Amino acid sequence: MIEFTLNGQVVQTDDTPDTPLLWVVRDTFKLKGSKFGCGAALCGACTMHIEGAAVKTCVLPVSAVAGKSITTIEGIGTPDTMSAMQAAWAEQGVPQCGYCQSGQIMAATALLSNNPNPSDGDIEQAMSGNICRCGCYPRIMQAIKSVAVQSQKDAAEVASISKATEVFL
Amino acid sequence: MSQPVKTRGPEGSIEKAHNSIDTANGSIALSRRNFLKAAGVTGGGLVLGVSLTGCLSRPALQTRADTLSPNAFLQITSDNVVRFYCPRDEMGQGITTGLATIIAEELDIHPQLIEVKLAGVHADYVNPGMGIQGTGASKSVREHYTQLRQAGADTRALLIHAAAQEKGVNPKDITTDNGAIIVDGARFQFGEFAEKAAKLSLDQQVLLKPSDQFKYIGTDFGRVDAVEKSTGTAMYGIDAELPGMRYAVVKHIPVAGASIKSVNEDSIKNMPGVLHIKTLPTGVGVVAERYWQAKKAAAALEVEWELPELANVNSAQIKSDYQAALSEGGEVGVEQGDLGQGFAAATTVVESEYWAPYLAHAPMEPMNALVRVGKDDAEVWSGTQMPQPMRGLVARHAGLSADKVTVHPVYMGGAFGRRSFMSHVIEATILAKETGEPIKVVWSRESDMQNGVYRPASLMTLKAGVDENGKISAWAAKRVGGNINPDMMRTMLPAVLPGLVPEGATNFVADIIESFNESWSIDSASIEGLCENYDFPNREARHVTVNHGLPLMFWRAVGHSFTAFAKEVMIDELAEQAKLDPVDFRIANTETNPRLQNVIRLAGERMKHLEVPAGHSLGFAAHGSFESDVAQVAQVSVDSGKIRVHKVVCVIDCGRAINPDIVKGQIEGSIMFGLTAALYGDIQLENGAVKESNFHNYPILRMNESPEVEVIIVKNDDAPTGAGEPGLPPIAPAVANAVYQATGQRLRSLPLTLA
Numbered sequence: 037m038i039e040f041t042l043n044g045q046v047v048q049t050d051d052t053p054d055t056p057l058l059w060v061v062r063d064t065f066k067l068k069g070s071k072f073g074c075g076a077a078l079c080g081a082c083t084m085h086i087e088g089a090a091v092k093t094c095v096l097p098v099s100a101v102a103g104k105s106i107t108t109i110e111g112i113g114t115p116d117t118m119s120a121m122q123a124a125w126a127e128q129g130v131p132q133c134g135y136c137q138s139g140q141i142m143a144a145t146a147l148l149s150n151n152p153n154p155s156d157g158d159i160e161q162a163m164s165g166n167i168c169r170c171g172c173y174p175r176i177m178q179a180i181k182s183v184a185v186q187s188q189k190d191a192a193e194v195a196s197i198s199k200a201t202e203v204f205l
Numbered sequence: 206m207s208q209p210v211k212t213r214g215p216e217g218s219i220e221k222a223h224n225s226i227d228t229a230n231g232s233i234a235l236s237r238r239n240f241l242k243a244a245g246v247t248g249g250g251l252v253l254g255v256s257l258t259g260c261l262s263r264p265a266l267q268t269r270a271d272t273l274s275p276n277a278f279l280q281i282t283s284d285n286v287v288r289f290y291c292p293r294d295e296m297g298q299g300i301t302t303g304l305a306t307i308i309a310e311e312l313d314i315h316p317q318l319i320e321v322k323l324a325g326v327h328a329d330y331v332n333p334g335m336g337i338q339g340t341g342a343s344k345s346v347r348e349h350y351t352q353l354r355q356a357g358a359d360t361r362a363l364l365i366h367a368a369a370q371e372k373g374v375n376p377k378d379i380t381t382d383n384g385a386i387i388v389d390g391a392r393f394q395f396g397e398f399a400e401k402a403a404k405l406s407l408d409q410q411v412l413l414k415p416s417d418q419f420k421y422i423g424t425d426f427g428r429v430d431a432v433e434k435s436t437g438t439a440m441y442g443i444d445a446e447l448p449g450m451r452y453a454v455v456k457h458i459p460v461a462g463a464s465i466k467s468v469n470e471d472s473i474k475n476m477p478g479v480l481h482i483k484t485l486p487t488g489v490g491v492v493a494e495r496y497w498q499a500k501k502a503a504a505a506l507e508v509e510w511e512l513p514e515l516a517n518v519n520s521a522q523i524k525s526d527y528q529a530a531l532s533e534g535g536e537v538g539v540e541q542g543d544l545g546q547g548f549a550a551a552t553t554v555v556e557s558e559y560w561a562p563y564l565a566h567a568p569m570e571p572m573n574a575l576v577r578v579g580k581d582d583a584e585v586w587s588g589t590q591m592p593q594p595m596r597g598l599v600a601r602h603a604g605l606s607a608d609k610v611t612v613h614p615v616y617m618g619g620a621f622g623r624r625s626f627m628s629h630v631i632e633a634t635i636l637a638k639e640t641g642e643p644i645k646v647v648w649s650r651e652s653d654m655q656n657g658v659y660r661p662a663s664l665m666t667l668k669a670g671v672d673e674n675g676k677i678s679a680w681a682a683k684r685v686g687g688n689i690n691p692d693m694m695r696t697m698l699p700a701v702l703p704g705l706v707p708e709g710a711t712n713f714v715a716d717i718i719e720s721f722n723e724s725w726s727i728d729s730a731s732i733e734g735l736c737e738n739y740d741f742p743n744r745e746a747r748h749v750t751v752n753h754g755l756p757l758m759f760w761r762a763v764g765h766s767f768t769a770f771a772k773e774v775m776i777d778e779l780a781e782q783a784k785l786d787p788v789d790f791r792i793a794n795t796e797t798n799p800r801l802q803n804v805i806r807l808a809g810e811r812m813k814h815l816e817v818p819a820g821h822s823l824g825f826a827a828h829g830s831f832e833s834d835v836a837q838v839a840q841v842s843v844d845s846g847k848i849r850v851h852k853v854v855c856v857i858d859c860g861r862a863i864n865p866d867i868v869k870g871q872i873e874g875s876i877m878f879g880l881t882a883a884l885y886g887d888i889q890l891e892n893g894a895v896k897e898s899n900f901h902n903y904p905i906l907r908m909n910e911s912p913e914v915e916v917i918i919v920k921n922d923d924a925p926t927g928a929g930e931p932g933l934p935p936i937a938p939a940v941a942n943a944v945y946q947a948t949g950q951r952l953r954s955l956p957l958t959l960a
C-alpha cells in the first residue's frame with residue numbers, strides 16, 4: 037500500500053509501485069481531469085502539482101509520491117468555484133478541444149505561484165513543456181498575463197490599504 | 206471566351222451511396238433527406254405540421270407530455286429547461302456553441318441559457334452535406350444554418366401560439382425576449398407554455414428573422430463548453446468507465462497490412478493482472494485488470510508477424526517512385542482553355558516541383574474506446590467524427606443490428622480527420638464480444654503515431670506562363686500520390702452497410718468502388734486547390750496515382766494542405782520572374798474571384814503597414830477552401846538555419862461569422878497546426894513501418910515557437926462558409942515565401958529545411 041495526500045485527502049493504493057501516478061489518479065481514484073497524451077513526459081497533459089511544483093505524472097511511479105501532497109485540476113477549483121486561472125481560461129475562450137487544458141492550467145498556476153509577475157519569455161519558458169495540438173497558445177499567454185496583472189493589482193491594493201491603515205494608525 | 210470547365214471526380218459519390226442507406230432501421234431504405242426531396246421539399250427547413258420523425262421507427266428524443274419537443278433539436282420542459290441536442294460532434298471547433306447560437310437566435314434566448322447536449326445517433330441528425338451522421342469538411346455551420354434557424358423559429362412560433370390561446374390575445378400582439386414571452390408588457394418564461402405548445406402544430410411557414418435583427422449571431426459571449434473544459438470536468442472517450450470494465454492494450458502490427466504468424470501467449474500469461482490474449486485484425490489484444498498491467502504485458506508479448514509488401518518500402522523509394530511516375534501523362538482531372546495557346550502567349554514561363562510528406566494527425570487524446578456487448582444489445586463510448594458509421598462498426602463486430610447499438614456521445618480531444626477511422630472501436634468490440642466483459646481499449650501515443658491513417662504524400666509539378674500584361678496565361682499542374690477515397694470507402698462501407706451483411710461482401714463492394722476510383726476518375730481530394738482561385742483561362746490538372754499501401758485519410762484541410770503550398774509558392778516564383786509585386790500580381794489575376802481578391806487586397810494593405818524589425822522578412826499567400834477565402838502574411842526570421850515565425854496576419858472572408866471569437870480561435874489554431882506541418886511534420890517509412898513514434902521525433906509547435914496572430918474577419922452578410930480548415934492552407938507557402946525573402950533560398954519541399 038502506498039499512501040499520499042490527494043487534493044487534501046489521505047489516500048492509499050494497492051497499485052504496483054511502478055504504476056505511473058497519472059493512472060493511479062485517473063483509474064483508482066477516478067479523477068479524470070488529468071489527461072494522458074504521450075506517456076513520455078513530452079506533452080504535459082498529465083501535469084499535477086506535487087508539493088506545489090508542476091510535474092508530469094505519466095512517467096512518475098506512484099512509489100515516488102509516498103507521503104507527498106498531490107493537487108490535480110479538481111483540487112484547483114470546480115465549475116462553481118473556479119480558480120482565478122480557470123476563470124480567465126473560461127472567460128477568454130482558451131480551450132478548443134480542451135484535452136490539454138488541465139495540464140496547461142496546472143503548469144500556469146505553478147508558474148504564477150513561483151513568479152507572480154512573469155515576462156512573456158518567462159511564460160513561454162514555463163509553458164513550453166505543454167503541447168496544445170489545437171494551437172491555443174496566443175490565448176494561453178493572454179490568460180496567464182491577465183491573471184498576473186490582476187493579482188499584481190490586488191496585491192498593490194492590499195499593500196496600499198495596509199499602508200493607509202499604517203498611516204491611519 | 207470562357208470555356209466549359211470539365212471536372213471529373215467522385216465528389217458526391219459516397220454521399221449518394223450513403224443516402225440510400227438508413228442504418229437506423231438496419232435496412233436499405235429512403236433516407237429522410239431523400240424522402241424530403243422526393244416529397245418536393247427543398248432546402249434544409251422543416252416542414253411544419255409534419256413530425257420530423259414521422260418516417261422513422263422511433264423518435265430522436267424521449268419526451269413527456271409536459272415537454273415541448275417539436276423537432277429533434279429542441280426540448281423545452283415545463284420547468285423551463287431549454288435543451289438543444291447538437292447534431293454535430295465537438296472536437297475543439299466550438300460547434301456546440303455555433304449551432305446553439307443559430308438555433309437560439311430564432312428561438313430568442315441567450316445561447317448561454319440553453320443546456321447543450323451532444324445528440325446520439327439518429328437519422329434526424331444526419332449531416333445534410335454528407336448524407337450520413339458525421340462531422341467534417343468545415344461543413345457544420347454551413348449545412349445547418351438554415352435548418353436550425355427554422356427549427357428555432359418554428360418552436361418560438363409554437364410557444365407564441367400557445368401563449369396567445371392561454372392569454373386570449375392575438376399572436377401578433379405577442380413578442381419574445383431572451384427566453385420570455387411578452388404579453389401586454391408581462392414576461393412569462395418559455396417553459397410556462399411548453400405543455401400547451403406541445404399539443405399544437407403549425408400549418409404555415411414561419412418566416413426567419415431579417416439578419417439586421419440578429420442579437421446573438423455575430424456577437425461574442427464565450428463558448429458554451431468553456432467552463433467544463435477549464436475545470437477538467439468535460440468528458441472524453443478516455444474518461445468513460447463501466448462496472449466490471451477491463452483494460453486492453455493492443456500490440457499493434459508493425460506495418461500496415463501485416464498479419465499475425467504466431468503469438469507466444471506463454472510469454473505473458475503469468476504476468477500480474479493478465480486475463481485474456483486475443484488476436485485482432487490489427488494486432489494482439491491484451492486484456493488485464495488495470496491499464497498498466499495490460500500495457501506492460503503487451504510490451505512483453507512475443508509475436509511473429511507476417512509482413513506485407515509495404516515492408517519492403519522506405520521513404521526514399523516512395524519519393525523516387527513518385528519521381529519516376531512524373532513522366533506518365535496521368536489522368537486529366539481539370540481541363541479548360543488551350544494550354545498550347547496559353548504558353549505561346551507567355552513571356553515568362555516557370556516550372557517547378559514541390560513535395561509534401563505523409564503526416565500524422567496526432568490529436569492530443571490518443572485513440573480509445575469503451576464497448577460493452579450484451580446478448581441483445583451493445584453500447585460504445587468513443588470520440589468520433591462518424592457516430593453513425595461507428596454504430597454500424599460496433600453492430601457488425603458484435604453480430605447485432607445497428608438499432609441495438611447505443612452510441613454515447615463524448616467530446617473528442619482533437620480529431621483533425623483522424624477520428625473518422627475507427628480500428629480502435631473494432632478492437633474494443635471484438636474483445637468485448639469474445640470476453641463477455643466491458644472492454645476499454647487505450648492506445649499509446651506510439652500506436653497513434655505508427656498505426657494510424659495519414660495525410661497522403663504528394664509530389665506536384667507546376668508549369669505556368671505569364672503574358673506581357675502580367676496575366677497568367679497558362680497553368681499546368683500534375684500531382685503524383687495516393688488517393689484518400691479508396692481507403693475511406695474501405696473504412697466506411699462495412700460501417701454503413703447493414704450490420705449483418707457478411708464482411709466478405711462489403712470488402713467486395715469496397716474493392717469494386719476502389720477500382721472505379723482508381724481507373725475511372727480522380728479523387729477530388731487529391732487535386733483540390735491545385736489549379737483554382739486565380740483567373741486561369743488555360744489550365745489543366747493531371748493526376749498519376751501511385752500508392753504504396755500506407756492507409757490514407759482526411760487531414761485538416763485535406764488536399765488543400767499540400768496543393769496550396771505548391772500553388773502559392775509558384776505564384777511567388779512567377780511574380781518574381783515576371784518582375785511584378787507578388788500582392789499586385791495576385792490582385793491582377795483574381796478578376797473572376799472578387800472575394801479572394803478582396804482578402805488579398807486587405808492583407809496586402811496590412812502588410813504595407815507592418816513594422817518589420819531588422820532581420821525579419823515578410824511572405825504572402827492566399828487560398829480559397831471550404832468556400833472561404835483567406836490571405837496571410839508571415840513575418841519570419843532565419844537564424845543559423847532555424848526558421849522562426851514571429852507574427853502572422855490573417856484576413857478571412859467566411860461569410861457571416863456566427864461567433865467571431867471562435868472563428869478567430871479556429872484561425873489561430875489552423876495557423877499553429879499548419880506551422881507544425883510547415884516546420885516539422887514528416888512521417889517517414891523504414892521497412893514499411895512509421896519511424897516517428899512520439900512528440901520527440903514528431904514535434905508539435907510549442908508555445909515558445911508560436912507566433913503572434915492577428916485575425917481580420919471581413920464583414921460579410923452572406924451565408925456562413927467554412928472556418929475550421931481554411932486558415933491552414935496559406936501558412937506554409939506564406940512562410941516559404943518569407944524565407945525566400947530572408948535567404949534567397951526557394952524552398953519547395955515540406956517540411957521547410959534550409960540548405
Ligand code: FES
Pocket residue numbers: 071072073074075076077078079080081082083092093094095
Ligand atoms: S502524458 Fe504525461 S507528458 Fe504527455
Ligand code: FES
Pocket residue numbers: 131132133134135136137167168169170171172297569618619
Ligand atoms: S485545446 Fe485541444 S489540445 Fe489544447
